[in-house]
Amino acid sequence: MTKNAAAEDRRTGELDLVRQTGRRFMSKHETVTVYSFQVVDFWPERAKVSTFKAPRELILNRFKGKPLEGTGENVTVADLDAEGCYRRIATGWGALR
Secondary structure, three states, X not given: OOHHHHHHHHHHXXXXXXXXXXXXXXXXXXXXXXXXXXXXXXXXXXXXXXXXXXXXXXXXXXXXXXXXXXXXXXXEHHHOOOOOOEOOOOOOOOOOO
């Protein structure tokens, strides 16, 4: 993937996030609070905890989940992926990003 294609994907993802959350982010340095969440399947015993964090609006509207209070973490908008989710990716060297 070229740099231009990657930048275009990022812009598209940011626009999708604005559409889904109804929030307009002023800059990539602005912070947003993301939460772990659980989604309940047909039976309550089948609740699944997410493997990533997301802003409250996405959890409620897109994933139809329940945010887990106490798991909130402030991250910059630039740390969110194209879908508006925060995923910590293990790297071979250094800290998680």
